[in-house]
Amino acid sequence: MNRGAISRAARVLGVAAFWLAVWQLLYQSVGQEILLVSPAQTLSRVFELSGQADFWISAGVSLYNVAAGFVCASFLGIVLGALCCRFRFLYQLIYPLLSAVKATPVASFIILALVWLQSVRVPAFIAGLIVLPIVFGNVCQGVAAADRELLEMARVFRLGRWKTLRYIYLPTVAPYLAAAFTTGIGLAWKAGVSAEVLANARNSIGGRIYGAKIYLDTADLFAWTAVVIVLSVVLELLLLACFRRIPWGEGKS
Missing domain, CATH: 1.20.5 (Single alpha-helices involved in coiled-coils or other helix-helix interfaces)
Structure with a gap:
């Protein structure tokens, strides 16, 4: 090292x-331990919980909810962002809706989603809804930041759409996507777990947090919160590590 x-x-x-x-x-x-527990107590409780099968089931369910919402929203955000940069009228049509999504409190969407959807589907839906505007906005910014001189050169030399996308647009958009993913994964966890809490989703971290609140079990509340933080950080690091391995714009022409 x-x-x-x-x-x-x-x-x-x-x-x-x-x-x-x-x-x-x-x-x-x-x-007063009912208000605040120590770091040692929190860590001890995390180790106790990790020895139970329910702990891993709850962590897995929440991880699935967040990952499903994040992946679907990222794919949709990239596609919509690319289309909106190609067709200006589509951008003008979609942008107000996504701006409203960013400005509306998450709790409002959760309550509405509980009316529209089955409770088990709400966390993934909410996680995706929060991530979608972030990915969409960053893709649009990345495409707009593409070097106009390089684009003109590609047009003059008839580089073609695929090579222009690969060697000009992708390397430009990549840092914007990395920033969107870094921000989005944390917000996806916050929104997804919040939805699990309000939905009192069974076998999920949010459901465990709700139970800890009902029984005033502060140690469990802090322990599950610590688990969310660790999962969020680990998932973000793995995502960025995979992202950096993608050969943006590299390869033979």
């Missing part, structure tokens, strides 16, 4: 230690 990697790891550990210390001090100041 090189010196730069060691330095970055040390900074990450230092920041984590700082906030854990703040959490511990707050716990000691409050002095």
